[in-house]
Amino acid sequence: MNSKIPLSYNPIDSKAIAAKAREYEDANHSQLVRDFETELEKTTGVAHAVAVNSGTAAIHLALKAVGVKAGDFVLVSTFTYVATINPIIYLGAVPVFIDSELQTWNIDPQLIEDAFKHFAAKGKLPAAILVVHTYGMPANMDALLNLARQYGVPLVEDAAECIGSSYNNKPLGSLAEVGVLSFNQNKIVTTFGGGAVLTNNKSIYNQALHWASHARVAYEYYHHEEVGYNYKMGSLNACAGLVSLRDLQTAVNQRRAVFEQYAEFLKEDSTITWQHEHPPAYSNRWLSCFVFPPQQAQRLQQLASKQQIETRPLWKPMHLQPAFAGARAFLSGVAENLFKNGLCLPSGQMNEAQHERIFQVLHQLR
Ligand SMILES: Cc1ncc(COP(=O)(O)O)c(C=O)c1O
Incomplete structure (x- = not known):
């Protein structure tokens, strides 16, 4: 196992x-x-x-x-x-x-x-x-x-x-x-x-x-x-x-490298999107997160879970949380779509074999 x-x-x-x-x-x-x-x-x-x-x-x-x-x-x-x-x-x-x-x-x-x-x-x-x-x-x-x-x-x-x-x-x-x-x-x-x-x-x-x-x-x-x-x-x-x-900068470089590898692979499908980094912004890419076409995030999460790979849907917006029911909100629908179709992929330190396992699952999406 x-x-x-x-x-x-x-x-x-x-x-x-x-x-x-x-x-x-x-x-x-x-x-x-x-x-x-x-x-x-x-x-x-x-x-x-x-x-x-x-x-x-x-x-x-x-x-x-x-x-x-x-x-x-x-x-x-x-x-x-x-x-x-x-x-x-x-x-x-x-x-x-x-x-x-x-x-x-x-x-x-x-x-x-x-x-x-x-x-x-x-x-x-x-x-x-x-x-x-x-x-x-x-x-x-x-x-x-x-x-x-x-x-x-x-x-x-x-x-x-x-x-x-x-x-x-x-x-x-x-x-x-x-x-x-x-x-x-x-x-x-x-x-x-x-x-x-x-x-x-x-x-x-x-x-x-x-x-x-x-x-x-x-x-x-x-x-x-x-x-x-x-x-x-x-x-x-x-x-x-x-x-x-x-080791801060080493950790940032590692997270950014992981993100780049995912983005390089996923960009072949132009319907998949992510957070854009435009100057003067520089991101530590703490978590690598992507938004997929309908149902794909759920499918990917199931495939990953079978291989013991942890993924997580993007934040469920706070205005949808029962704990804050009735709170005033100024909405455009962006956050709800991120929640519905987004997934965070493993982003921490990983070895070659773990990297391979994750990309094998990503290949199954194609
Ligand atoms: C956006 C955001 N705010 C606040 C916190 C709270 O940090 P902590 O878990 O250290 O209390 C976290 C992390 O858990 C977070 O991701």
Whole structure:
């Protein structure tokens, strides 16, 4: 029986992790977290990074730090993972789902403008825009930054999937007021659970850091003037992150090479499409995803599953999720079509034999 080929495999360099941990044997262990934050600051070019225990926690802190509160509207991509939306709900705010554009599959600036006009007419503007750069591909940041400026609302980047991607040569997560990364097990840089808040704004940084440690005020005794969270990253997670981050560009090159091989093969069928990377966008191609003619994605998933190859339909849009039934949405049908006809293919590290197995299945589609 063939072993399973996972969707997004990251090898564990246990020797390097052990060696890194040994470097800190005599240090205060929180130094590992601080050093990981410093490396993130260098990698992304932001002034401040706060390492936390998940990307979801990072989104929660980021939204709170830009002032989102109960009853506020947040304009957010409908085509995403649920972790983007849940923190809006934690804050008592209200998600307003925005559909995707065809080229990047990311939030459509034209629909954002429609939403702003709608809310302006009602007399209450949304409190923030939360943009997701999905599967590693940058959203149309020039247009989004312009809209945020025009309407005077903060822009928050959910770059959970996007370390190593950039826009205008700036790393994703560093372009707006505040950005978020995830380091869960399937991401290109992993801490086996973790995330980060990125910002150039000192006051956002101070607040995120404060809330992430139960809002403890630095007195000799335990003193708390508001309610915080236990969100800081653990030291061993940061240790793994320091090792993983070192290999970022190699991992990006590997993911991009996998994508190119799929695209080269699939382009012979002109009805198959994918996210287009146009300058100034540079994608880490976290997951290789394709949209097929009707029924083909389902057929491919069945064929792959028989060969123990993991694939996954593209995100089921948030406006279709029962958890958010009744939420307002500005739609064009793009995200629903992506869900209906799209599939993510294995995109992590794989050996020759695994590569062969996947392409044998792709050949059966012809
Ligand atoms: C778009 C997006 N946002 C947020 C998250 C949340 O990250 P985490 O799993 O680290 O909480 C993820 C990943 O799971 C994601 O893909």
